[in-house]
Amino acid sequence: MAKVIVGLSGGVDSAVAAYLLQQEGYEVIGVTVRSWESGISRCCEIDDAQATADLLGIPYRVINCVPDFQDKIEKPFVSSYLNGETPNPCVLCNPEIKWKWMLYAASLYGADMVATGHYASVVLLPNGRYAVKKGADKQKDQSYMLYRLTQDQLAKTLFPLGDLTKDQVRAIASQAQIPSAGKPDSQEICFIPDGSYSRYIEDHVENKSSFSGSFVDEDGNILGQHSGIFRYTIGQRKGLGLALGSPAYVTSIRPRTKEVVVGSEESLYTLDVTCRSLNTMALPNLQDQSGLPVTVKIRYHHEGTPATLTSIGEDQVLLHFDLPVRAATPGQSAVFYDSSGIVIGGGIITR
Amino acid sequence: MIYADNAATTRLSRVALEAMLPFLEEEYGNPSSLYGLGQRARTAMNAARKDIASALGANPKEILFTSGGTESDNWALLSAAAKGFQKGKRHIVSTSFEHHAVLNTLNSLKSEGFDITLVNVSNDGIVRSEDIKNAIREDTCLVSVMYANNEIGTLQPIREIGSICKERGILFHSDAVQAVGHLPIDMSEEPVDLMSVSAHKFHGPKGVGLLYVRSGIDLPNLMQGGTQEFGKRPGTENLASIAGMAAALREAVQKIPQTSTRVSELRDLLIHKLSEIPHSSLNGDPVQRLPGNVNFCFEGVEGESLIYLLDQKGICASSGSACTSGSTDPSHVLLAIGRDYETAQSGLRLTLSEDITKEEILMIANAVSESVDTLRGISPTWKDLRNGKKPFKL
Numbered sequence: 215m216a217k218v219i220v221g222l223s224g225g226v227d228s229a230v231a232a233y234l235l236q237q238e239g240y241e242v243i244g245v246t247v248r249s250w251e252s253g254i255s256r257c258c259e260i261d262d263a264q265a266t267a268d269l270l271g272i273p274y275r276v277i278n279c280v281p282d283f284q285d286k287i288e289k290p291f292v293s294s295y296l297n298g299e300t301p302n303p304c305v306l307c308n309p310e311i312k313w314k315w316m317l318y319a320a321s322l323y324g325a326d327m328v329a330t331g332h333y334a335s336v337v338l339l340p341n342g343r344y345a346v347k348k349g350a351d352k353q354k355d356q357s358y359m360l361y362r363l364t365q366d367q368l369a370k371t372l373f374p375l376g377d378l379t380k381d382q383v384r385a386i387a388s389q390a391q392i393p394s395a396g397k398p399d400s401q402e403i404c405f406i407p408d409g410s411y412s413r414y415i416e417d418h419v420e421n422k423s424s425f426s427g428s429f430v431d432e433d434g435n436i437l438g439q440h441s442g443i444f445r446y447t448i449g450q451r452k453g454l455g456l457a458l459g460s461p462a463y464v465t466s467i468r469p470r471t472k473e474v475v476v477g478s479e480e481s482l483y484t485l486d487v488t489c490r491s492l493n494t495m496a497l498p499n500l501q502d503q504s505g506l507p508v509t510v511k512i513r514y515h516h517e518g519t520p521a522t523l524t525s526i527g528e529d530q531v532l533l534h535f536d537l538p539v540r541a542a543t544p545g546q547s548a549v550f551y552d553s554s555g556i557v558i559g560g561g562i563i564t565r
Numbered sequence: 566m567i568y569a570d571n572a573a574t575t576r577l578s579r580v581a582l583e584a585m586l587p588f589l590e591e592e593y594g595n596p597s598s599l600y601g602l603g604q605r606a607r608t609a610m611n612a613a614r615k616d617i618a619s620a621l622g623a624n625p626k627e628i629l630f631t632s633g634g635t636e637s638d639n640w641a642l643l644s645a646a647a648k649g650f651q652k653g654k655r656h657i658v659s660t661s662f663e664h665h666a667v668l669n670t671l672n673s674l675k676s677e678g679f680d681i682t683l684v685n686v687s688n689d690g691i692v693r694s695e696d697i698k699n700a701i702r703e704d705t706c707l708v709s710v711m712y713a714n715n716e717i718g719t720l721q722p723i724r725e726i727g728s729i730c731k732e733r734g735i736l737f738h739s740d741a742v743q744a745v746g747h748l749p750i751d752m753s754e755e756p757v758d759l760m761s762v763s764a765h766k767f768h769g770p771k772g773v774g775l776l777y778v779r780s781g782i783d784l785p786n787l788m789q790g791g792t793q794e795f796g797k798r799p800g801t802e803n804l805a806s807i808a809g810m811a812a813a814l815r816e817a818v819q820k821i822p823q824t825s826t827r828v829s830e831l832r833d834l835l836i837h838k839l840s841e842i843p844h845s846s847l848n849g850d851p852v853q854r855l856p857g858n859v860n861f862c863f864e865g866v867e868g869e870s871l872i873y874l875l876d877q878k879g880i881c882a883s884s885g886s887a888c889t890s891g892s893t894d895p896s897h898v899l900l901a902i903g904r905d906y907e908t909a910q911s912g913l914r915l916t917l918s919e920d921i922t923k924e925e926i927l928m929i930a931n932a933v934s935e936s937v938d939t940l941r942g943i944s945p946t947w948k949d950l951r952n953g954k955k956p957f958k959l
Contacts, residue, residue: 281906
């Protein structure tokens with residue numbers, strides 16, 4: 215019987231994923247890749263995951279990856295904010311932490327595959343490459359978060375919930391008497407459970423005052439002072455503390471001069487977005503592309519906008535959108551899909 | 566199977582089992598009963614107390630039976646604190662690498678308004694008596710320092726600390742759970758007022774232990790009830806276990822002169838063999854340690870995975886103290902001796918009994934070496950260390 219490592223988060227989705235694989239005849243081993251320090255937050259997740267494992271009668275292990283997570287996710291998260299970006303740590307965490315350590319567990323326990331409760335699928339394409347495909351539940355689709363997975367990782371990955379809706383998953387959970395049914399979905403970045411990113415950055419930077427500077431308009435006129443570029447994100451309107459007579463939005467952040475540029479809503483829209491640090495999934499590479507038609511999500515909850523993709527140098531692409539997109543934010547990821555919802559690749563927005 | 570986790574618990578010895586059996590079968594009387602069956606039980610209990618007292622160089626009245634090390638630690642600390650409180654003294658000195666039975670009792674006292682100073686331990690795993698001396702204040706009512714650490718086996722300067730406490734008229738408690746039965750301990754020479762002992766660490770049964778309370782110290786009760794244990798610890802006595810503990814202790818103490826040298830030599834052989842593994846490091850002083858304790862960190866190795874692989878090879882070992890494995894936090898002891906979070910997670914504790922043979926030591930060394938290689942081969946951390954993304958610490 216094939217063995218599979220299922221990443222258990224303590225939530226209903228991963229519990230149902232484990233249950234479904236067990237029903238299919240897999241020998242399931244539950245693993246929680248723990249990235250948070252004890253006493254900080256999320257006390258109950260390991261207990262919930264343990265309860266799921268006990269219910270299913272499967273072995274369960276917690277792997278403590280706190281130091282690795284701090285090195286590879288939290289530190290870059292802080293630097294990214296200090297560099298005027300708005301990072302998305304989850305897209306990095308999946309390949310750099312979650313999959314690496316689940317595959318470590320797979321090697322340790324002699325499992326062939328790893329699985330999670332993400333709403334997405336893995337497909338093997340005719341060109342021999344693996345790619346993530348959008349989940350059947352369009353509201354819950356998590357393919358965006360998975361675009362940086364490598365070919366080696368995808369070759370060993372199962373997503374049992376890819377063809378299911380959240381409602382179906384909840385129904386399976388209550389039928390299987392999985393105790394976490396009905397629990398709300400987690401939304402926040404896991405290591406900042408209260409959602410206060412600016413306070414987190416303040417706590418993790420020594421010279422926080424050196425990031426303060428001026429609000430300026432697009433012509434460079436100083437409109438006021440701010441207490442740190444890391445408090446702002448593109449498209450932000452609330453909390454600027456500026457009385458300008460008309461609605462003002464953060465349109466860009468200039469880390470070198472510590473300027474936060476403020477403008478009208480219209481100036482948030484752009485037709486061209488560039489990306490760095492690419493990951494290619496469905497195609498062997500993105501280097502020689504010119505005018506490749508794609509649909510692009512520029513943030514997790516973006517529905518996607520048609521664009522053409524053109525390579526503009528080593529590990530960089532230009533996305534030219536058919537219609538202007540709002541608030542493309544440096545640090546966030548742009549994920550490129552084909553017309554059937556297969557992830558072609560993605561990268562981190564530079565501007 | 567090779568059992569190398571004797572700091573967690575030990576095999577029940579044959580003499581202990583035989584000493585227990587009558588009280589589990591026909592001699593089931595209550596020592597408080599007046600008829601012959603009860604009185605025979607009382608006689609047996611008194612004999613056990615006397616045996617234990619003589620094995621420890623103590624007076625029988627100084628030996629109070631408990632359910633084990635945790636109860637003894639709780640009793641000693643809570644009662645000494647209550648005595649201090651009556652005199653307006655609310656400060657306790659201990660160390661940062663005590664067993665959780667001590668640390669968590671101190672936490673509970675802290676929440677009741679006591680001031681707790683946890684003295685730092687040196688990187689060799691030995692607390693400096695000078696540091697204890699400096700931590701003592703006018704309002705210090707108790708000093709508690711373990712005799713030997715349960716994870717890294719390092720021996721503490723109990724005599725020096727005891728003398729300091731004696732001079733200052735402060736009660737001194739020592740958790741000697743890992744030491745009794747393994748080191749020669751004579752209470753007529755140890756300047757210790759209160760000492761915790763647990764039977765299952767020296768081939769006695771689980772669920773029984775004792776608190777040594779020096780004559781003249783009137784310790785308040787932890788629980789209220791009947792007049793057992795001189796009215797200090799109520800509840801019908803666990804006679805079978807008490808008899809087992811007495812037999813096990815007598816045997817262990819008698820054997821110390823032969824076993825400790827032999828086990829220490831095998832320990833040193835294992836330390837030597839494991840030191841040959843690249844990027845490894847012994848935790849705690851190599852000499853001032855329990856005869857059977859070996860504790861190593863292996864860079865780039867996740868401790869719990871190592872336990873799993875050793876178990877697959879038939880070797881029982883521990884990644885920290887048994888009470889903390891499963892919580893997946895790094896060992897507080899390894900953090901206390903200056904290991905960083907990640908290194909502290911790579912700990913392996915092998916604790917040997919006198920049953921161990923040289924062949925088994927070599928088998929353990931081989932199995933650890935192979936397992937470390939396997940784990941490094943699949944570890945994301947080791948990959949980062951090898952390609953220079955991360956500096957080696959060991």
